[in-house]
Amino acid sequence: MGLVFSHRFCHIRSVFAHTLNGSLIVSYSVTLFIQCIVDAIYPEVGEAMVRLFSKLGVAMAYPEDQTCCGQPAFNSGFRIEAKKAARRFIEIFESAETIVCPSGSCVNMVRNHYPELFKNEPPWQDRAHRVAAKTFEFSEFLVDVLKRKDVGASFDGKVTYHESCHLLRGIGVSRQPRTLIANVKNIEFIEMPDADRCCGFGGAFSVKYADISTAILSDKIQSIEATGADVVVGCDMGCLMNIQGMLSKKGSSVRVMHLAELLAR
Amino acid sequence: MKHIATEDYKTQAKTAVRNRVLQGALAGLQERLGKGTALAYQNLPEGPDLRYKAHDIRMHAIHNLDILLKQLTEKIRQRGGHVFFAESGPAAAAYCLNVARKHDVKLVVKGKSMVTEEIRLNNALINDGIEVYETDLGEYIIQLAGENPSHILAPAIHKTREDIGRLFTEKLNIPYTDDPPTLTQAARKALREKFFAADMGISGCNIACAETGHITVVSNEGNIRMASTLPKIHMVFMGMERIVDSLEDHNILLRMLCRGASAQKLATYVSNIAGPALDDHMDGPEEFHLVILDNGRSKILADKDFREMLCCVRCGACLNVCPVYRKIGGHAYGFAYSGPVGAVVTPLLIGINRARHLCQGEPLCGACRDICPINIDLPRMLLELRWKLANGDSAWQVHRENNLEKMTHQLWSMIIQNRKIYDVTLSAARFLQKLFPRQDKMISRMPPPLNGWTDSRHMKPLAQTPFSKKWKQRQSSKKQ
Amino acid sequence: MNASHQNIFLTKLEAALSDVPGALRNTRFSASDAKNDGDIETLDRIRQRTKKERLALLDRMAAESREINLNVLPVTDVDAAGIRIQQLVKEKQPEQGTEKHVVAWQHSLVKSLNLKNRFKEISVPIYFTEFSNPEEKTDLKERILHAFMGITSADFCIADSATMVLKTHPGQARSVSLAPPIHVAVISLEQILADLTELYALLRKDLTHDSAGLTRCMTFITGPSKTADIEATMVYGVHGPREVYIYVITG
Numbered sequence: 001m002g003l004v005f006s007h008r009f010c011h012i013r014s015v016f017a018h019t020l021n022g023s024l025i026v027s028y029s030v031t032l033f034i035q036c037i038v039d040a041i042y043p044e045v046g047e048a049m050v051r052l053f054s055k056l057g058v059a060m061a062y063p064e065d066q067t068c069c070g071q072p073a074f075n076s077g078f079r080i081e082a083k084k085a086a087r088r089f090i091e092i093f094e095s096a097e098t099i100v101c102p103s104g105s106c107v108n109m110v111r112n113h114y115p116e117l118f119k120n121e122p123p124w125q126d127r128a129h130r131v132a133a134k135t136f137e138f139s140e141f142l143v144d145v146l147k148r149k150d151v152g153a154s155f156d157g158k159v160t161y162h163e164s165c166h167l168l169r170g171i172g173v174s175r176q177p178r179t180l181i182a183n184v185k186n187i188e189f190i191e192m193p194d195a196d197r198c199c200g201f202g203g204a205f206s207v208k209y210a211d212i213s214t215a216i217l218s219d220k221i222q223s224i225e226a227t228g229a230d231v232v233v234g235c236d237m238g239c240l241m242n243i244q245g246m247l248s249k250k251g252s253s254v255r256v257m258h259l260a261e262l263l264a265r
Numbered sequence: 266m267k268h269i270a271t272e273d274y275k276t277q278a279k280t281a282v283r284n285r286v287l288q289g290a291l292a293g294l295q296e297r298l299g300k301g302t303a304l305a306y307q308n309l310p311e312g313p314d315l316r317y318k319a320h321d322i323r324m325h326a327i328h329n330l331d332i333l334l335k336q337l338t339e340k341i342r343q344r345g346g347h348v349f350f351a352e353s354g355p356a357a358a359a360y361c362l363n364v365a366r367k368h369d370v371k372l373v374v375k376g377k378s379m380v381t382e383e384i385r386l387n388n389a390l391i392n393d394g395i396e397v398y399e400t401d402l403g404e405y406i407i408q409l410a411g412e413n414p415s416h417i418l419a420p421a422i423h424k425t426r427e428d429i430g431r432l433f434t435e436k437l438n439i440p441y442t443d444d445p446p447t448l449t450q451a452a453r454k455a456l457r458e459k460f461f462a463a464d465m466g467i468s469g470c471n472i473a474c475a476e477t478g479h480i481t482v483v484s485n486e487g488n489i490r491m492a493s494t495l496p497k498i499h500m501v502f503m504g505m506e507r508i509v510d511s512l513e514d515h516n517i518l519l520r521m522l523c524r525g526a527s528a529q530k531l532a533t534y535v536s537n538i539a540g541p542a543l544d545d546h547m548d549g550p551e552e553f554h555l556v557i558l559d560n561g562r563s564k565i566l567a568d569k570d571f572r573e574m575l576c577c578v579r580c581g582a583c584l585n586v587c588p589v590y591r592k593i594g595g596h597a598y599g600f601a602y603s604g605p606v607g608a609v610v611t612p613l614l615i616g617i618n619r620a621r622h623l624c625q626g627e628p629l630c631g632a633c634r635d636i637c638p639i640n641i642d643l644p645r646m647l648l649e650l651r652w653k654l655a656n657g658d659s660a661w662q663v664h665r666e667n668n669l670e671k672m673t674h675q676l677w678s679m680i681i682q683n684r685k686i687y688d689v690t691l692s693a694a695r696f697l698q699k700l701f702p703r704q705d706k707m708i709s710r711m712p713p714p715l716n717g718w719t720d721s722r723h724m725k726p727l728a729q730t731p732f733s734k735k736w737k738q739r740q741s742s743k744k745q
Numbered sequence: 746m747n748a749s750h751q752n753i754f755l756t757k758l759e760a761a762l763s764d765v766p767g768a769l770r771n772t773r774f775s776a777s778d779a780k781n782d783g784d785i786e787t788l789d790r791i792r793q794r795t796k797k798e799r800l801a802l803l804d805r806m807a808a809e810s811r812e813i814n815l816n817v818l819p820v821t822d823v824d825a826a827g828i829r830i831q832q833l834v835k836e837k838q839p840e841q842g843t844e845k846h847v848v849a850w851q852h853s854l855v856k857s858l859n860l861k862n863r864f865k866e867i868s869v870p871i872y873f874t875e876f877s878n879p880e881e882k883t884d885l886k887e888r889i890l891h892a893f894m895g896i897t898s899a900d901f902c903i904a905d906s907a908t909m910v911l912k913t914h915p916g917q918a919r920s921v922s923l924a925p926p927i928h929v930a931v932i933s934l935e936q937i938l939a940d941l942t943e944l945y946a947l948l949r950k951d952l953t954h955d956s957a958g959l960t961r962c963m964t965f966i967t968g969p970s971k972t973a974d975i976e977a978t979m980v981y982g983v984h985g986p987r988e989v990y991i992y993v994i995t996g
Contacts, residue, residue, distance in 0.1 A: 039732045040691055041725050046732035062736050067681040073674050075629065077651030081678035088682055116645075169631035198588040202628020209275070209626045210717025215282040215592040216628070217721070245722030248707045293977050310905075310940065328769045331758040336772070338751070344961070350754035402983060403974035419974055426976050445975040449983055456984065461890055475772070477952060477959055487923060487970040487985025493962075494919045505758075511773040512952070516945045530906040531941075533813075534985065535965035542961055547874045547885065547918030549962060559754060567761035 027057040028146055031096035033135065035103035036068040037237045038258075045237060048264035049102055049138060052151060055264075063092045071109040075203050079117060086114050090127050098145065099135040102260055104167025104236050107137040111171055137167065139235055139259055143176040153263045154185035160229035161189070162220070162243065163196040164236035177235050177259050184262065190227040197223075201242040214246075221246050224254060231257050268385060269615055270599030274622035277597035284594075290422045291591050298418075299585035301528030302636060309520070316640045319521045322514040323576035323639050326475075326506075330566065330575075333475035333508050334557060340478020344540030346553040354384030357556050361386065361467075361500060362393055364554060368498060370395060370464040374456075376482065376489035377401040378469030379417065379579050380502045380558055382601040383614070386467070398459045400488035402452055409436045415595030416603070417581035418526055423594055456488070466492030466550070470503035471522060472578060474515040479539040480555065481519065483532035490534050499550035501538070505557050506566075506575035518578065525580035525638035561614045568660070570649045574609050576639050581606075583633035583643065589626065598623055605633035609646045617653055617663045624650035688733075695727045787946040791938065802904040802937045803993055809907035813968035814981055816990045817907065826931055826992045827858040830896070833929065833990065835867050839893035840926050847925075848889045849896035851875035851916030854931055854994075860896070871896075874918035885918070895921035895986075896929045900963075901947070902991070905940040908967040909991065912960040919962060928969075928986040933994045 030053070038045045053060055070085030089110070093099050101107050114128035142148050161181060167173050174196075181189060200206065200216030207213075220243060224232050232254060234240045240256040247254050270277070281287055306313040326333055338348045351357035365373070373395055375381065387397045399408040403420035407413065409432055414420030421429070430443035439451050468489050470480040480501055482489045493499045509515050523529045542549025565571045584590050584604030595603035600611045600620070608627060612620035624647050633643045655674075657665040665671060680690050701708045707723035710716070718724055730738075762770070794802075803819060810817040820826045839845050847864065849855050851873045864871045874889065876882040889895070897917065901910040909930055913919060922928050938944050952958050970985030981987050 034732050040727050043728050043730060043732035043735055047735060050736075062733075064733060064737065065684045066733075067684060067687050070681075073677065075648070075651070076625075076670070076674070077648070077653070077655030078671070078674040078678075079652050080656065081674045084678045085681050113648075165628070165630035165632075169635055198628055198630035198632070200588065200628060202630070205626070205628045207715055207717040209278070209622075210720060211275070211279045211282055212589055212592055212626060213628070213717075214721040216588045219588075219591075241725055242722065245707075245718065245724055248705065248723035249709075249721065290976070297977065325769070325773075328762060328765045329772055331755045331762065332770075332772055334758070335755060348751075350750045352750070352754060356750075400984065401974070402972045406974065419977070421974055422977070424975075426978075429975055445978040446980045448975055449972060449980045453983060460984070477948075479959060479963075485970065486972050486983035488983070490919070490923050490964065491984050494923060505754075512945050512949055514773070516941050520941065529967075530809075531908055531965060531967045533967050533970055535967075537959055537963040537965075539959055539961050539963075542913070543915075545915040546913055546961065547876065547882065547916070548889075548920045549913065557754070559757070563754075563757045563761050566758060569764060 026059045028098070029059045030061070030098045030100045030141070031093060032060055032062045033066065033069075033093065033099050033101040033106065034062070035101060035106050035237065037241065038102055041241065042237050042258070045102055045258040045260055048258065048260040049100075052260060052264040056146065056148065056151060058146070061096070066092055069106045069109045071105060071113075072203050074109065074113055074117070083117055086117055086128070087124065090114070090124070090131050093135075094127055094131050097134065098141070099131070100138055100141045101135065102138040102235070102258060103238070104137050104164050104171060104173060105238060107135055107140075108166040108170030110135045137171060137173055137235065139177040139180055140171070140173050143179055149179050150183035151180065151263050153183075153265055155187045155262055155265055157231060158188045158190055158227070158229040159231045159233055159262070160192045160224060160227040161195060162192065162199060162224075162232055162234040162239060164234055164239045165198050167235050168196055173235070177233075180259065180263060181233060190229050192227050192229075192232075193223045194219075195223075199239045199242055201238050203238065206242060213242075217242060217246050221250070225252070229254065231255050231262075233257050233259055233262050235259050267599070269619070271611060271615065271620040271623055273599055274597050274626055277599070278593040278626070281593040281597055286425055287423050287594050288592070291594055294416070294419060294422055295585050295591050298528055299582075299636065302525055302582050302585060305524040305528045305530070306638070309524070315517060315521065316638055319517055319638055320576065320640045322509055322517060323578075324573070326509050326514070327566065327572055327575045329510065330506065330508070333510055334505065336475040337473055337478050337508060338555075338557075341540050341553070341555055343478075346540035346555060348555045348557065351556050351558045351560070354558070354560050357384055357502065357558050357560070358386055358389035360556055362389060364498065364500065365390070365393070365395055365465060368464060368552075370498070372396045372398070372459065372463045373465045373467055374398050374400050374459050374463040374488075374492045374496065375404075376466075376468035376484060376492050377404050377420070378467070378502055379601055380469055380504050381467065382414070384558070384560060386502070398456065398463075400456050400460070400486075400492060401484070402449065402486060405452055405456065406432065409433075413596060416584055417579060423596070460491040460495050463492070463496040465498040465500060466494075466496040467500050467502065468492055470501050470507050470555075472515065472518050473503060473508040474512060475508055476511045476515075477539070479537050481515070481535060481537050483523065483526075483535050485527070485533040487534055490536055493536060493538060493550065494548055497550060498552045498554070499538070499541075500554040500556065502556050502558060505559055505562050507578065521638035522578050522580050525578075525582035525636070565613050571609075571613055571646060573641055574613065574646060576641050577606055577610070578639065579606065580638060582636045582638060586632040586636045588628070588630060588632065605643045609643055609650065612650055617650055617658075617661055618666060621654055621666055625654070691727065691731060695729070698726050784946040784949055787943055788950065791943055791947070796934070799934050799937060800995065802939055803934060803995070806902060806904040806907050806937060809905065810968070810991075813907065814971075815907055815968040816988070817993065818990060819993050819995050821995060823854070823857045823859075823994060826994055827860060827863050829992060830858065830860065830929055830931075831863040831867065833927075834864060834869050834894060837894065837927055837988075845893050846870040846872065846888065846891075847894045847896060848872050848874060848885075848892040848918070848921050850898060850918070850921060852898045854898045854933065855896055858931060873916070874921055875916040886920075889918060889920045890924050892925040894927040894929060895923075895925040896931070897922050899930050899932050899936065901944055902932055902937045902993075903939075903941060903944060903965075904937050906967055908965050910944060911964045911966060912957075913962045914960065919964065922964070922966060923985055926982060926987045928966075928989045929992070930990070931992045931994065934996060937993070
């Protein structure tokens with residue numbers, strides 16, 4: 001098997017070889033639920049997650065049919081349409097053992113809103129509950145399921161952390177990402193004032209009520225800049241896309257980074 | 266001063282976010298009160314989980330509302346008080362006017378009461394030739410200025426001391442000053458005269474207790490004590506839902522209310538009033554009237570999804586943490602109730618279509634639910650309201666707000682149900698986005714309806730190769 | 746006519762709640778004093794409190810009072826209290842003009858301070874709010890509204906929040922603790938409770954054993970009146986008193 005592969009695929013070879021040679025035992029098996037924003041706009045976040053899981057010996061499956069969990073439709077009140085996405089999600093993922101997603105808001109949708117969507121359809125609600133029970137947000141999976149607080153990452157630079165609303169208040173995840181960041185070697189972490197205040201994204205809200213969204217975001221940017229950090233880390237690309245958008249327009253050198261990207265370095 | 270201006274939400278919001286004075290005032294308010302309240306819950310002897318108990322207490326009261334109100338009424342009547350059940354705002358105002366006319370009332374002093382703002386009671390009295398004075402300092406200021414309140418607890422938060430100084434010079438004929446203690450003294454002096462001369466005092470009710478049959482009103486200034494002690498008649502306006510069952514429940518709710526409202530253990534004054542004064546009492550009202558108001562609340566009560574909203578005690582804590590309120594202030598909500606509570610209650614009271622911006626114009630961050638002393642799930646109800654707007658609802662007489670949006674989502678739902686179609690759509694989008702101008706690899710301008718984004722932000726373009734494709738490439742190269 | 750408003754109103758509510766299961770349709774209040782085991786324990790704890798424990802509560806109340814601009818002042822006996830109050834009356838000035846008079850509750854503890862004589866020494870009239878005919882009542886009302894100090898006792902004090910609890914009784918006018926810019930209260934150490942829970946246990950006892958119950962108006966007073974309505978700047982002395990003094994007789 002250690003045959004000649006072209007340079008393009010050498011990283012895949014290394015994963016494959018590691019598994020085969022037994023130098024890294026497969027510690028877990030997960031099914032990837034890649035958020036639509038990550039899939040289409042920030043594939044590097046998904047790739048970072050794959051790199052990290054490979055390093056940690058986590059085997060991955062990726063159902064290629066997946067599209068969207070339905071959250072944007074649900075938040076705008078379009079429940080009939082959101083249900084279609086939800087049913088599809090359940091059908092695709094319910095046979096998986098453990099589902100991991102790099103987005104707190106998507107996990108919030110599955111965990112807290114799927115059962116509500118199907119409140120008048122007990123069979124679907126049961127299936128929704130069962131899928132929800134095995135769906136985890138990325139940092140939640142690493143710390144609470146894989147029991148890894150330190151993944152051997154290192155980063156030279158100043159970093160601050162934005163607590164996404166649905167991650168924090170929807171599924172109660174805050175300790176986990178902070179623990180993982182704290183254990184990154186060489187990192188200089190600076191707490192943002194009002195880290196847990198909304199960034200103003202809110203999905204369609206950011207466009208439909210753009211003036212308000214912009215005003216809220218401006219405050220968040222001010223908080224970020226007050227830290228002097230080079231990078232703002234988060235667990236939700238919706239928020240980070242919003243934050244990056246204003247930083248870029250301002251010509252700021254501050255970058256956004258998903259936690260997976262930070263940990264996969 | 267429009268009574269209902271919910272349709273102006275967007276334009277008002279736009280003006281508000283540019284108002285530096287307002288921005289500073291709102292930020293200061295939230296820093297002090299929002300954070301103070303969270304700390305106050307931590308310091309509760311029972312711990313912050315008392316909020317869940319408060320929720321149980323209030324839901325229990327709502328589930329037994331008819332029984333509790335009956336008990337309250339009987340007890341008050343036993344003591345010689347009067348109780349009137351007002352189905353609507355006009356009915357409540359008419360009752361008040363009847364009593365006023367009967368007693369030849371010329372001057373009324375009022376404590377702050379959201380319910381009386383909701384039903385425009387002041388207007389009804391003034392139109393009948395009765396002088397009405399708001400006595401809460403903030404309410405007094407905006408009454409003099411002819412404006413609407415912008416916050417439940419701090420109605421004049423949007424005004425600077427200089428604004429108030431000029432206002433008092435004009436309306437109270439005092440030499441100009443912008444020193445808050447001096448201005449407060451001026452208001453005290455002016456209002457003392459009114460308290461002493463008033464024929465009737467009007468207040469709201471924060472929480473009534475069925476077991477004892479008393480109503481409780483709180484204030485820090487002492488104006489409600491004045492209004493309920495000196496004039497011959499005291500009339501209380503109570504939203505029908507503002508009641509708890511037992512004294513034990515009252516203990517908990519009173520403490521939660523004060524912490525939610527202003528991060529205090531207790532407000533300076535808590536008046537627990539059971540009826541008119543006795544004959545051998547030195548002071549206190551000779552006549553006591555309680556007006557219990559429906560005005561649309563029974564419809565909320567009948568709806569299982571929205572019944573929870575009746576648990577609210579209007580403390581204002583949600584305003585003190587809401588990122589939207591922080592930027593747009595109270596006026597943008599266009600009705601008596603602003604902030605997250607306004608976003609849910611206003612559509613339910615005045616019409617969901619009419620108040621559609623209120624229940625759609627927030628990111629659903631959930632901070633309100635977490636700070637509510639009664640743990641009311643406001644985001645859940647906002648989502649329910651959005652569902653009604655998207656789909657229409659006959660019970661609440663909601664028509665579908667936006668057919669184009671519905672069709673867009675229907676199209677979207679078809680696309681996401683088939684990965685191939687989804688991929689084609691993404692490819693088309695990747696092509697189309699080349700038309701948009703770029704700056705530093707970011708899209709700098711997008712056409713309507715997406716221009717709201719690019720007015721203030723760049724947009725990361727769709728990646729050339731989505732993750733799904735990269736994964737497929739990886740898998741197929743593994744197989745080689 | 747009113748009855749029909751009520752019937753229509755309450756019937757509507759009952760109908761709105763028709764989906765609520767029977768088990769949730771019950772009320773907790775009842776006039777039974779055996780209802781609360783917790784109450785018996787609480788009432789015992791209050792009764793069996795030692796002087797040392799009571800003094801600890803006083804310390805707690807004093808600590809609480811500092812944050813809210815309230816003066817909690819321990820004194821050994823009624824004479825000491827009377828002297829301190831006389832001193833206060835001497836020092837303090839009225840809001841406007843120079844005329845000073847004081848109004849006070851007709852209350853045994855207040856009476857025991859011998860204020861009439863003490864104030865006579867410094868030429869300040871004191872009026873007790875008890876009347877036997879309508880003219881007296883009207884006169885007294887005027888006095889209260891223009892007094893520069895009001896002196897009361899209290900039914901209880903709550904250490905946890907430095908709160909005074911004042912019920913309404915004949916001879917104990919409500920406006921004495923409200924209208925004058927200075928409010929002085931005199932209580933005894935035994936009247937201090939730990940927290941609202943203890944107060945409510947006593948109130949429940951009152952409901953069953955005292956025909957007046959909570960009385961027509963029971964007021965909780967926590968410090969002087971205040972507002973932050975102008976640019977969020979705290980100002981003391983709005984419509985209620987600007988200064989509050991609680992003298993606690995420790996004995």
